[in-house]
Amino acid sequence: MSQVDENLAKVKQSLIKALASTKRSENECQLIAVSKVQPNEKLQDALTAGHRVFGENKVQEAQQKWPAYQQQFDGVELHLIGSLQTNKASDAVALFDVIQTVDRPKLARILKKEMAAQGKNVRLYIQVNTGEEEQKGGVMPADLPELLTLCREELGLEIEGLMCIPPIDDEPAFHFALLKKLAARHGLAKLSMGMSSDYELAAQMGAHYVRVGTAVFGERDYS
Numbered sequence: 001m002s003q004v005d006e007n008l009a010k011v012k013q014s015l016i017k018a019l020a021s022t023k024r025s026e027n028e029c030q031l032i033a034v035s036k037v038q039p040n041e042k043l044q045d046a047l048t049a050g051h052r053v054f055g056e057n058k059v060q061e062a063q064q065k066w067p068a069y070q071q072q073f074d075g076v077e078l079h080l081i082g083s084l085q086t087n088k089a090s091d092a093v094a095l096f097d098v099i100q101t102v103d104r105p106k107l108a109r110i111l112k113k114e115m116a117a118q119g120k121n122v123r124l125y126i127q128v129n130t131g132e133e134e135q136k137g138g139v140m141p142a143d144l145p146e147l148l149t150l151c152r153e154e155l156g157l158e159i160e161g162l163m164c165i166p167p168i169d170d171e172p173a174f175h176f177a178l179l180k181k182l183a184a185r186h187g188l189a190k191l192s193m194g195m196s197s198d199y200e201l202a203a204q205m206g207a208h209y210v211r212v213g214t215a216v217f218g219e220r221d222y223s
């Protein structure tokens with residue numbers, strides 16, 4: 001059993017326990033293994049262990065790793081969880097199953113165009129900047145209604161849910177609660193929230209996807 005295999009089992013167990021503590025069933029929340037920056041051997045360990053749901057934050061990096069694995073392993077579900085530049089939208093639509101970082105009209109329009117051109121429907125989440133941080137991606141909470149209306153009414157794009165990344169030093173519970181409230185208000189079914197340090201809390205607060213990197217693969221080596 002590899003270290004990654006062991007970590008995956010531990011995280012999944014904690015996730016199930018957290019879900020059970022709030023009377024949610026284990027299939028209500030999926031674990032996205034965030035593989036950005038991690039070496040290929042670790043991805044292979046996770047795939048061999050049977051894990052299929054992964055997250056990457058950069059289109060170019062993901063393009064170098066994932067097409068081969070998508071060929072080799074059935075049922076891979078790849079999520080883009082990092083901000084997307086419009087000039088990479090075409091590549092992102094081709095590679096990913098889910099894009100979680102729709103956050104502005106221009107990007108929504110280009111994604112619509114690309115999905116039509118490629119005849120491929122990518123599942124979409126809107127990223128909300130719940131902490132209203134200037135440098136962070138995501139639509140401001142006050143601008144969410146307008147972006148949703150554009151997606152739904154003008155572009156005919158189905159939005160599956162909302163995603164957030166709480167500010168690093170904030171209490172995450174506040175942000176998870178806000179995201180849940182916004183989703184309920186706008187009739188959105190799914191929430192992507194929670195990372196290595198707070199995925200159990202996120203699961204208890206209603207997450208349908210938690211995005212866990214370090215706790216599955218170990219520290220990222222940027223050197």
Ligand SMILES: *Cc1c(COP(=O)(O)O)cnc(C)c1O
Nearest residue numbers: 034057081195196211212213214
């Ligand atoms: C890197 C990343 C994660 C995973 O972070 P860990 O703390 O390593 O679990 C989750 N979500 C997003 C958007 C990320 O960029």
